[in-house]
Amino acid sequence: MSSELRVDKIIPTGGVPTGGGGGIIQITQGSTNNRVETSSQTFVESNLSGTITPKFNTSKIFVQVSADVNNNGAGNNIILTLYRSIGGGGFSNIGHSTYGFTQLRGDGSRVHTPVYIGYLDSPSTTSAVTYKVYVRKTAAGSGNVEFPAQNGQNSVYIHMSEVSA
Numbered sequence: 001m002s003s004e005l006r007v008d009k010i011i012p013t014g015g016v017p018t019g020g021g022g023g024i025i026q027i028t029q030g031s032t033n034n035r036v037e038t039s040s041q042t043f044v045e046s047n048l049s050g051t052i053t054p055k056f057n058t059s060k061i062f063v064q065v066s067a068d069v070n071n072n073g074a075g076n077n078i079i080l081t082l083y084r085s086i087g088g089g090g091f092s093n094i095g096h097s098t099y100g101f102t103q104l105r106g107d108g109s110r111v112h113t114p115v116y117i118g119y120l121d122s123p124s125t126t127s128a129v130t131y132k133v134y135v136r137k138t139a140a141g142s143g144n145v146e147f148p149a150q151n152g153q154n155s156v157y158i159h160m161s162e163v164s165a
Helices: none
Strands: 024-032 036-038 044-052 060-070 077-086 102-105 112-121 129-137 145-147 156-163
Touching: 036 044, 036 129, 044 060, 044 156, 060 077, 060 129, 077 112, 077 145, 102 112, 112 129, 129 145, 129 156
Parallel strands: none
Antiparallel strands: 024 044, 024 156, 036 145, 044 129, 060 112, 060 145, 060 156, 077 102, 077 129
């Protein structure tokens, strides 16, 4: 005999901790191995995105990005940020307008390095929420920066976890 437990929300017996959630409701993932190369000093769209549709408008979304990037030249710095769209609307930057969430500072040529973004978002909706990684380079250095580092070889991932509030 098999059993199945179905719930919409998990809350610890002691209640939800201050500033924390009760449990994971669902997890979704996006990935790509198609590289974007840019010399733009303003954020440009990458090929990495993922969508989640929260079950509750009180839920938080924990967004995680794991990737390998390449500065592609001495003095180039690559900056990554997240843009968000709710219900098919326009995308807006949810990171710092200049510095995003993370950056690779490269003094050497063709520095490949892993990067990570972890962000707990509060979109306050039950409509589909799409997160997309955008990249830019700083004014220093010449040439392009690359995300992901190897076209067609390195996969980069975005995970979205709905967390009960």
